[in-house]
Amino acid sequence: MPVHELNIPLGPSHDKIVKLTGESMTLNMGPQHPSTHGVLRVELHTDGEVVHDAIPHLGYLHRCFEKICEGLPYNQVLPYTDRLDYCAAMNMNFGYVLPVEKLMGIQVGDRVQRIRVVMAELNRIASHLIAIGTYGLDAGAFTPFLYCFRDREHILDLFEQVSGGRLLYSYMCIGGLMADLPEGWIARCLEFCDYFEPKIDEYNNLLSYNKIFTERTANVGVLPPEVAIACGCTGPMLRASGVKWDLRKDEPYSGYEKYDFNVIVGEGAKGTVGDSWDRFFVRVLEMTESVKIIRQALAGIPEEDISATIPKNFMKMPVGDVYFRSETPRGEIGFYIVSDGTKNPYRLKVRSPAFCNLSAVPYMARDQLIADLVIILGSVDIVLGEVDR
């Protein structure tokens, strides 16, 4: 059901705005606007500072990803998945190799599983750091942004050591990994975990509990759980609305069932459950959970050959279709792959989390101030590479 037909009573933040009548002005926010986080255009119908309607227009970064994949062998699709969500390229690799392995019936070894989990969680931290930093930037605080990027740099260094890349890694491959961990990497990764945990308090003191910041974000853009589910929101956005749904716990893959971690849900500590502050803070808390997972995954890592299960070629693919979903920093990424037995996928469809999360913006932005719209859009944490594909 479309959002506007849901007829759900407006949240508390909507009550404070007195409706004034006047001529409405159409305002184009983007595609060059500094806080649309990429090339998104939002058409605003404004009355003074109040936004009555916000309609996102997509497609400025459309690169025909799904069509290109139909002309490429399965292993050559992989570098393109990096470019979906360039803030979390490891998670995108992860999300793609899992369905192909399911299609081919490959069972990877424990070492590969653990390394993949470590990479995915490291990249989750890196991605959440960008989300938190740019969110502070949206609220007008410049300094937390650079603190976040300072710490993200350590993760990028770790990635560079394993894959050679700092943004687009293509580190995972179907049935295994591109290369094994270099010598001393595990120690450096644990060193980073020790360094990083105290830094989270720094962000909290600088931003999360800042009075101005909480005033700006609490009770703004409240997303009730039923609307979040109706819009197909996933990831931190759904969890912030109080829905305990995390694929790592609910449909564990790649050995996530072995690790002990909590699923963070929004509690409305500063305002209402599902407000922008909750969405922000769920991400902050998820970083500590990711550090926990990394420590556990690295603790019992066995010595194995990581290339044992890599298929020699993709000439004899099983016929059929497969769908597999996994948890990225932004929510569920799902790959639906139809195979006709040739080396190329017959059809590849991506269910991208940020696209679905973005569909809740018109609901949340209704009758808000322009300043709040920026806060709402930032709290969704979209990556346009993945929205437009």
Place this chain on the structure above:
Amino acid sequence: MEIFNPLAPYNLPIIIWQTVWMGMVLGFVIVFALVAVWLERKISAYAQDRYGPMETGGWGFHGWAQTLADALKLLLKEDIIPALADKRLFKLAPYIVFAGSLGVLAVIPFGANLIGTDLNIGVYYAVALSSTVVIGILMAGWASNNKWALYGAMRSAAQIVSYEIPISLSLMLPVMMAGSLSFIDIIEAQRVGFPGEGYFWNWYLFRVPPFTFIAFIIYFWASLAETNRTPFDIPESESELVAGYHTEYTGIRFAMFFLAEYANMFIVAAIATTVFLGGPLAPAPWLNFIPGPIWMVLKAMVIVFVQIQLRWTLPRVRVDQLMHICWKVFLPLALLNFIAIATVAMLWPK
């Protein structure tokens, strides 16, 4: 009342002095802006775990010439006027903003006798002239024919006009205590008092303990809104309005806005210094060997430093919160202060 006749020969020295003074003030403002921009970049850099400009200017001294290079770049840039802009207003706006800022400096005393003109209504003149900046900003926003610029201008007008009131009410406190609107008289009144002459506790900040201190705090925060600084940089909030009222400006016209912004920073700091912190007075008599202008600039720079520090620490408030702070917090507090000091001034005339 004698009418000032600028053509009369005996007034010639005054005319020459005032022209020279304004030239000196203009030079000072430009040098101050260059230094303040450099300071802002360095302070923000050190607040953010980085170095800021390090290379420009040679001699390896922390990129001291970076703002010189930036200013040169701005002056040489193409001056773009949007095709659908109201060209006359668009060209005029930056100069009005800059003139409004610069005009206030005529009555800012840099020393006991070092002042452009000691107007007997100096405080009133400063408050009135700094309000004219709104006209320039509105003009810039409207003439740009850009919706974001218009939003910035409207926000700026609402904000600056609202914050004039707490600013004026806070400035009235020293005026009432000194019994004069002249900056020089206000400074002289801060020299004497109980128990010794020339000590810092005679400054109006410490004179009637809670009230003048509150007035200073209100003035400081309201002046941040007046100069569009964080956390009240709503008219030019880049994450919301791209660049606010000067979105469409480039080159030298943008430089004028920029210069006016930094001149404004100094002006509000200088007014705060003059009326609350004794202006060019030394904090203790044995420090009198350091000349007044140095004290004046030093004290003002401390306030400017706090302004910069706040900008790189705090997020931005929202428009309605800004108005809430002004009308429901600052204004009642300033009024209460006003009544209290009026009572004090009535019971114990100086």
